[in-house]
Each structure stands twice: as structure tokens, then as C-alpha cells.
Amino acid sequence: MPEQLSPPLLALWHDGKGDWKTAHDLIDHLNDRASAHVHAYLHRKEGDLWNADYWYQRAGKSAPDQSLEKEWEELVQLYLSLS
Numbered sequence: 001m002p003e004q005l006s007p008p009l010l011a012l013w014h015d016g017k018g019d020w021k022t023a024h025d026l027i028d029h030l031n032d033r034a035s036a037h038v039h040a041y042l043h044r045k046e047g048d049l050w051n052a053d054y055w056y057q058r059a060g061k062s063a064p065d066q067s068l069e070k071e072w073e074e075l076v077q078l079y080l081s082l083s
Helices: 007-016 018-025 033-046 048-061 068-081
Strands: none
Touching: 007 018, 007 033, 007 068, 018 048, 033 048, 033 068
């Protein structure tokens, strides 16, 4: 695992490795916008669209109209560029 990752990036790393539960547990209790953005993606992936929409709203984002794989890649690129 890469060192010094922010919680959103660490959650994305775990999700990328197929560990949705750990990814969700890492950000479930956080309230910052980046964590809310990743939280929304995770609920979208889970299929819980109502919950995903809630977290997209908390993040100040709209639910994307793209594949989960593309969203994951864009989230990783975005939060790597900000770290």
C-alpha cells in the first residue's frame, strides 16, 4: 500500500483492490467534501443510489453519467493532484 495517502485516496486504493467494506469504513465517519465525494462513489457502486445522491450533494457534486471505472479513475486523479 502506498504511504501517506489521504483518507479518500486510501479508501479508493482499498476499493481498487476489491475491499469495498474497508474503503467505506475509512470514510464513513468523515465530513469533508473529498470524503463525501468518495463516499458517494462507493454507495453508487453498491447500488444504493438514494444514499449516493445524498453524499454527492454533501460533496457539492452531481452524480456522474459515466461508468464506475471511469469515475474511480477520475477520483484518483483528482485527489492525487490535490495532495
